[in-house]
Amino acid sequence: MDSSMAHSPVFLVFPPEITASEYESTELSTTTFSTQSPLQKLFATKMKIIGTIQILFGIMTFSFGIIFLFTLLKPYPRFPFIFLSGYPFWGSVLFINSGAFLIALKRKTTETLIILTRIMNFLSALGAIAGIILLTFGFMLDQNYICGYSHQNSQCNAVTVLFMGILIALMTFSIIELLISLPFSIVGCHSEDCDCEQCC
16 A cells, blocks of 8 residues: 555646646736737826926916017017917917826826826927927017117127027927827727736
């Protein structure tokens, strides 16, 4: 009896259902990981940072619009073209909203919020394209905006450099906002791609 027990090590055999379930879960996780593109992984991990950048760009764009509000002083009979277009104000609203939606999507992911975030980023990308076009016209129309009305050449050149610097900063914000919003509105983020604690 001892010899028969020595040749039958039953305690070393694992139940087949345990190994099968472990194999299926490993295969499932591998399949889910492989469906994520590198751009989706980047958005999933850096979503809060990207949203914060969009909000900061929106606030700075709005601040430059407030600065343009004080340019209607003698001897300048009109506001700059970019201020008349309203871009510093409606563009900043689009940038801030798209950034806020990204931060909200990072905290809680739902299908409705994903759709709204993609729509908001698409509108923000359209606003950035419109802003780039308006700023290009602003450069052409207002390159002599200050010096054309002021007779004090020493002060005119310094203020013109400041004015062009603001337009260049707005152009930079618009280009970066376009580079952020357009890929996200196209690629988006699926609920399984976003690294969130509360996913629906």
